[in-house]
Amino acid sequence: MSTYVHDFPFDPAHGRTLDELLRIPAPGAPDDFEAFWRARYAAARAVATEPELGPVEEERDGVRIHGVTYTSVGGVRLGGWLALPVEGPARHGFVIGHGYGGRQEPGPDVPLPLPHSAAILPCVRGQGDRGRWEGIPEVSFEHVLHGIESRETYVIGDCVADLWCAASALGELVPELAEGDTPRLGYLGESFGGGLGALALPWEDRFGAAQLTVPTFGNHPLRLTLPCTGSGESVRAYHREHPEVTDVLRYFDAATAAARVERPTLVAAALFDPSVPPPGQFAVYNALGGVRELQVLSAGHFVHDGQAAETAELHANRRRFFGERLGA
Incomplete structure (x- = not known):
């Protein structure tokens, strides 16, 4: 039963208790799941990202924020923002994914989780003004279907590669992050960015830790049975007309990928969420293969009493978590 008064034509809690949610498994992987993603990763690492740093656009919270552009797979030139410490070299770095719709400014992703950090905030292809690319829809309900007919053409795979290329661009612009033997990069992603992060992390050894908030794309077979107001509803509608799409979705299941994530990961998951089914x-x-932590949120994608306190708690957990994993 939902714990909030709402006017959705479905229960955003989908009738699950916390105990039941903690028992939901990940779907099995196709036989060539790892080979598929390792090949995608190798192609992304081979890209000459040629990052270009723009002028300072704002200064706050201990960082100067520049515009940045870089090249991703397929020769797609993407933009975003780069945050650099005002004082001293960067001790840590972050790649910060965004929700569906992209970002028009760095917004609440700054301040960064740790002081003396650098971060790249990319706009993946098709998302936001700085991620706009001809032929790729910007609206989430259309973007999530772009190229879905084939695993090779599905835009979600290229968006994951955009994050890998963003990490390469960050390393080129802030070379001190590559010093030493211990990974000094963290990944942050919420909603769309959380799902992309889960797909990106298993194959990427440059990240030392990650934090995913209300991640999407988890357990597609189950998601296809659950109504929502997010991009998953568009996939559900497409599936009704094209049931064969399940063969493609198997390669883009964030829970299947999470079973292969070995670096420490903090997940904030919601009990009630109209956009991304809990x-x-x-x-x-549940599927994470390495050290994991969970913060249970009352709700996601939904304004509610207590939201500010939960957000503050998450930010504190995030600082503590990355401080322990990447070094204060």
């Missing part, structure tokens, strides 16, 4: 979020957490 069972999919918890499937990502």
Whole structure:
């Protein structure tokens, strides 16, 4: 039963208790799941990202924020922002993914989780003014279907590669992050960015830790049965007309990928969420193969009493978590 008064034509809690959510498994992987993603990763690492740093656009919270552009797979030139410490060299770095719709400014992703950090905030292809690319829809309900007919053409795979290329661009612009033997990069992603992060992390050894908030794309077979107001509803509608799409979705399941994530990961998953069904979020957490932490949120994608306090708690957990994993 939902714990909030709402006017959605479905229950955004989908009738699950926390105990039930903590038992939701990840779907099995196709036989060539790892080979598929390792090949995608190798192609992304081979890209000459040629990052270009723009002028300072704002200064706050201990960082100067520049515009940045870089090249990703397929020769797609993307933009975003780069945050650099005002004082001294960067001790840590972050790649910060965004939700569906992209970002028009760095917004609440700054301040960064740790002081003396650098971060790249990319706009993946098709998302936001700085991620706009001809032929790729910007609207989430259309973007999530772009190229879905084939695993090779599905835009979600290229968006994951955009994050890998963003990490390469960050390393080129802030070379001190590559010093030493211990990974000094962290990944942060919420909603769309959380799902992309789960897909990106298993194959990427440059990240030392990650934090995913209300991640999407978890347990597609289950998601296809659960109504929502997010991009998953568009996939559900497409599936009704094209049931064969399940063969493609198997390669882009965030929970299946999470089972292969070995670096420490903090997940914030919601009990009530109209946009990203909670069972999919918890499937990502449940599947994680390495050290994991969970913060249970009352609700996601929904304004509610207590939201500010939960957000503050998450930010504190994030600082503590990355401080322990990447070094204060």
